[in-house]
Amino acid sequence: MSDLSRGDLTAVTVTGNQELAPNVRVISFPRHQPFRAGQTVSLALEPGGPQRIYSIASGEHEKEIRILYDVRHGGKVTPHMSRLSSGDTLFVSSPSGTFLGTPEPAWWIAAGTGVAPFASMFLSGMHQGKVLIHGGKHRQSFYFSGHFLSLMEGRYIRCCSRETGEGLWPGRVTAYLARPELILPEVKYYLCGSTEMVVETRDLLIRRGVPFARILAEIYF
Numbered sequence: 001m002s003d004l005s006r007g008d009l010t011a012v013t014v015t016g017n018q019e020l021a022p023n024v025r026v027i028s029f030p031r032h033q034p035f036r037a038g039q040t041v042s043l044a045l046e047p048g049g050p051q052r053i054y055s056i057a058s059g060e061h062e063k064e065i066r067i068l069y070d071v072r073h074g075g076k077v078t079p080h081m082s083r084l085s086s087g088d089t090l091f092v093s094s095p096s097g098t099f100l101g102t103p104e105p106a107w108w109i110a111a112g113t114g115v116a117p118f119a120s121m122f123l124s125g126m127h128q129g130k131v132l133i134h135g136g137k138h139r140q141s142f143y144f145s146g147h148f149l150s151l152m153e154g155r156y157i158r159c160c161s162r163e164t165g166e167g168l169w170p171g172r173v174t175a176y177l178a179r180p181e182l183i184l185p186e187v188k189y190y191l192c193g194s195t196e197m198v199v200e201t202r203d204l205l206i207r208r209g210v211p212f213a214r215i216l217a218e219i220y221f
């Protein structure tokens with residue numbers, strides 16, 4: 001319910017709105033302004049209508065912006081956004097945000113659609129020295145896995161809480177991280193997704209000696 005207005009919106013034409021899994025879609029439109037990997041935009045279905053914030057999931061040099069989103073039953077924006085198709089109009093703010101990817105070594109930790117900014121960082125060429133730990137409920141929840149597997153094999157861990165399958169670690173992200181030998185206090189940790197995952201993971205990292213200043217969080221509230 002992040003109804004945060006961000007000034008002037010630009011009208012863009014939707015180029016695609018594909019379902020990736022039940023109630024999870026990627027909507028795309030031409031890039032209207034430059035952005036940095038990890039930034040967000042506000043989207044609205046009409047000028048003056050409710051605005052919601054979304055992480056950009058495409059690379060900095062791509063001509064298109066893609067947004068990965070959950071369709072929230074009873075929500076004011078996403079159920080309507082899920083019905084848009086190519087040629088329809090969407091209203092987009094300027095990109096903003098400080099959850100920015102860098103070339104430094106880091107662990108990227110995501111839940112669900114919270115993997116979007118890491119897809120943007122990956123597609124912007126920042127995968128070296130990174131570990132990605134992605135939590136999802138189902139086998140289909142590992143959005144953009146084709147990209148991550150291509151260049152991050154062994155450093156891309158898919159934690160699946162409700163199903164098992166080849167290449168999946170059985171359990172939640174916080175269970176995976178619970179092993180003390182895993183945590184390196186000297187790297188940076190980027191956390192993105194639900195409040196629950198971000199808060200639990202942040203507390204776990206702090207208990208394991210990671211300085212607060214090394215933890216960056218983006219919460220999808």
Ligand SMILES: Cc1cc2nc3c(=O)[nH]c(=O)nc-3n(C[C@H](O)[C@H](O)[C@H](O)COP(=O)(O)OP(=O)(O)OC[C@H]3O[C@@H](n4cnc5c(N)ncnc54)[C@H](O)[C@@H]3O)c2cc1C
Nearest residue numbers: 001002052053054055069070072073074075076077078220
């Ligand atoms: C920095 C940031 C980045 C984000 N990035 C993404 C992203 O990349 N992808 C993504 O999917 N989301 C992202 N979000 C979340 C996104 O901004 C929206 O909050 C989300 O899409 C829901 O919008 P909505 O209008 O569909 O639902 P809303 O209208 O906001 O409602 C959300 C839920 O609350 C329920 N609800 C609404 N009003 C009430 C009420 N009065 N009482 C009880 N329940 C109620 C609705 O039924 C619905 O299920 C991000 C949020 C932030 C802050």
